[in-house]
Amino acid sequence: MTNLLEIRDLHKRYGTVEVLKGVDCSMRQGDVISIIGSSGSGKTTMLRCINMLEEFQGGTISIDGQEIGYETVGGVRRRKPEREIARQRALTGMAFQQFNLFPHMTAAGNVMLGLVKVKKMSRDEARGLAEKWLDRVGLLSRKDHYPGQLSGGQQQRVAIARAIAMNPKLMLFDEVTSALDPELVNEVLQVIKGLAEDGMSMLIVTHEMRFAYEVSSRVIFMNQGRIGEEGNPREMFLKPKTERLAEFLKTSTFN
Amino acid sequence: MDFGFLDQLWVARIPLLKGLGVSISISLLSIVAGTVLGIFVGLALIYAYRPVQWLVRGYTDFIRGTPVLVLVLASYYVLSTVGIDLGPFQAGVLALAVFCSSHVGELVRGALQSIPKGQTEAAKAIGLTFPQTFAYVLGPQALRQALPAWVNTAAEMVKASTLLSIIGVGELLLRTQEVISRTFMSLEFYFFAGFLYFVVNYGIERFGRYVERKTAVPS
Numbered sequence: 001m002t003n004l005l006e007i008r009d010l011h012k013r014y015g016t017v018e019v020l021k022g023v024d025c026s027m028r029q030g031d032v033i034s035i036i037g038s039s040g041s042g043k044t045t046m047l048r049c050i051n052m053l054e055e056f057q058g059g060t061i062s063i064d065g066q067e068i069g070y071e072t073v074g075g076v077r078r079r080k081p082e083r084e085i086a087r088q089r090a091l092t093g094m095a096f097q098q099f100n101l102f103p104h105m106t107a108a109g110n111v112m113l114g115l116v117k118v119k120k121m122s123r124d125e126a127r128g129l130a131e132k133w134l135d136r137v138g139l140l141s142r143k144d145h146y147p148g149q150l151s152g153g154q155q156q157r158v159a160i161a162r163a164i165a166m167n168p169k170l171m172l173f174d175e176v177t178s179a180l181d182p183e184l185v186n187e188v189l190q191v192i193k194g195l196a197e198d199g200m201s202m203l204i205v206t207h208e209m210r211f212a213y214e215v216s217s218r219v220i221f222m223n224q225g226r227i228g229e230e231g232n233p234r235e236m237f238l239k240p241k242t243e244r245l246a247e248f249l250k251t252s253t254f255n
Numbered sequence: 256m257d258f259g260f261l262d263q264l265w266v267a268r269i270p271l272l273k274g275l276g277v278s279i280s281i282s283l284l285s286i287v288a289g290t291v292l293g294i295f296v297g298l299a300l301i302y303a304y305r306p307v308q309w310l311v312r313g314y315t316d317f318i319r320g321t322p323v324l325v326l327v328l329a330s331y332y333v334l335s336t337v338g339i340d341l342g343p344f345q346a347g348v349l350a351l352a353v354f355c356s357s358h359v360g361e362l363v364r365g366a367l368q369s370i371p372k373g374q375t376e377a378a379k380a381i382g383l384t385f386p387q388t389f390a391y392v393l394g395p396q397a398l399r400q401a402l403p404a405w406v407n408t409a410a411e412m413v414k415a416s417t418l419l420s421i422i423g424v425g426e427l428l429l430r431t432q433e434v435i436s437r438t439f440m441s442l443e444f445y446f447f448a449g450f451l452y453f454v455v456n457y458g459i460e461r462f463g464r465y466v467e468r469k470t471a472v473p474s
Contacts, residue, residue: 053376083384090382100377104395104472113391114381148474159377166381 002065004029004201005050005170011058012045019045020056021225027170027203032196034204034212034233037222038248043205046222047172050203051092052085063091064169090118093163097175099155101147107134107158108143111165119166133161137191153184157191164195171195173204189215209252213237221245260443267434267444274430275451277344281416281426282455284348286409289355296356297363311360318357323415326350331422347419351412358408366400367393399470406463410456417452427451 005027012020020042027033035043048054050061052069061068068088071080079085101110111130115121121129134140137157139150147155156176163171173192177185189211196202196215206212212219212233219236221229221244229236229245240246264271299311318326330350331343341349370393378388420429431448435441 051380053379086379086382086384089379092380094377094380096373096377096380098371098373100371100373102374102377102392102396103474104399114383117387117391118382146473148472162377162381 003027003062004031004064005203006062006065007046007050007059008061009059010046010049010056010061012042012049012054012056019225020049022059023222023225023227025220025227027201030199030201031218032200032202032204032216033218033220034206034216035220035222036206036209036212036248036252037228038251041222042225043220043222044174047094047174047203047205050170050172051089051094053094055079063088086118090114090166091168092170092172093166093168094172094174095156095160095163095176097178099147099152099159099179101155101159101162103147106144106146107139107150107161110147110158111162114162114166129165130161133165134158136194137161138187151184152180153187156180156184156188160188160191160195164200169201171200171202173202173206175205175207177206177208207252209237209249221248223248260440263434263438263440263443264447267430267438270425270430271427271434271447274425274427277425278413278416278427278452279455281344281348281351281419281424282409282413285351285355285416286412288348288352289412290359290405292352292356293359294363296360297367300360300364301367315357315360318353319361323350323354324418324421326354327418327422343419343422343424347416347422347424351415351419354415355408355412358411359405362401362404362408363397366397369400370396399467399472402463402467402470406460409459409463413452413455413459 003026005025007023007025010020010023011018023042023046035046037043045054049056050063050068056069060070066088069080069085070077072078080088102113105113108127108130111133112123112126115126115129116123119126131140131143134143137160139154139157139161142150142154147158150158160176176192177188180188185208189208192202192204193215204212204216216233218230219233220227221236223244229240229242236245237249240249296311296315299307300315303311327347327350330353331341331346334341334346374392374396375388378392383391416426417428419426420432423429427448431444435444438444
């Protein structure tokens with residue numbers, strides 16, 4: 001059986017600065033992997049390469065066996081056509097630190113856009129699905145509200161519903177609670193936990209160590225553009241093998 | 256014989272009304288043409304290939320740095336020397352449309368650039384292609400953003416239409432001057448013309464407010 005996600009020797013440069021220096025990672029259906037590490041370690045960049053929000057210069061990323069973003073024809077590596085990349089992006093769903101809801105659309109409208117325009121559903125069908133997912137994140141009663149009328153936590157839950165309604169094979173969470181007031185963090189984490197219990201495959205970049213510990217089947221510690229250490233959360237948090245991870249855990253709150 | 260202003264106004268009603276009609280046609284045509292052209296200018300300023308961008312940037316900077324009157328005169332007198340023979344009305348509308356396009360282009364560019372990057376990224380993340388992203392995410396937000404300034408530009412075009420009197424287009428100002436040269440009631444008729452321009456621009460402004468209200472996003 002092919003892995004859901006297969007990353008091999010991923011290299012990413014901004015100009016001359018190499019931010020990913022050869023990352024390997026594989027993931028099976030149903031895995032929940034948290035990526036931790038200090039800022040600038042490359043964890044968000046790695047996530048953004050998976051859905052081609054960032055270009056990368058070396059290595060391959062495959063989802064369900066199909067190579068993402070690039071193809072090699074006659075020994076020459078080149079970017080796939082934009083239409084193909086757009087289609088591949090729909091294999092994954094992404095939630096962002098800043099929510100990035102479309103401010104001119106209602107909560108339901110945000111969720112429906114991709115269903116209607118990408119999945120080519122009828123508006124009625126899309127509305128039904130949008131309402132199902134808004135209900136799932138506890139916001140059915142807010143479906144006709146605009147993002148400006150919602151709290152940060154509510155906006156993030158709508159953003160998660162928008163991504164998940166597209167039925168992605170893999171969900172990417174990019175520091176989804178970092179922009180939230182402390183009292184709103186939990187409602188978002190509960191939604192993600194619920195998805196994990198449903199068997200959704202997820203890659204989660206987070207600074208919430210307690211959450212990573214509880215929800216993950218595996219944890220990856222990124223350090224200076226490489227994977228510094230990885231393993232099950234129990235070993236990682238309680239018995240770190242590397243100096244760097246022990247150091248990092250000491251400076252982060254685990255409560 | 257002592258004709259009062261109202262009598263003179265009645266006598267001059269037909270040329271003045273026709274003048275007003277011509278002013279409105281000039282404004283409408285140049286706003287519509289200038290806006291359509293300006294949207295392409297704005298898009299080119301952001302999305303075109305580098306050399307095209309520089310070219311369009313040069314175009315807008317040059318046009319915006321030139322007085323409208325000079326554009327009007329150039330359009331009428333200079334174009335004819337290179338074999339493009341336009342009537343005063345056509346030449347004038349062309350000049351105003353070009354002027355309008357450079358302003359609308361800047362408005363469109365500014366509006367699009369004010370939209371956070373995250374919007375495009377979120378649209379990409381759900382699998383929208385670029386044309387779809389533009390049509391459903393960026394475009395609607397940019398339109399709302401640009402609307403107030405666009406209304407302002409439209410009102411400016413109405414005012415700029417008076418410059419066409421210089422090249423002999425029979426719009427409201429020229430007709431008014433003709434009436435004045437016959438009646439010597441300069442104060443009254445200039446005031447009257449000013450009042451008509453005000454009514455047109457006030458109408459545009461009210462209409463802009465109305466559209467703004469209609470398209471406002473609740474928050």
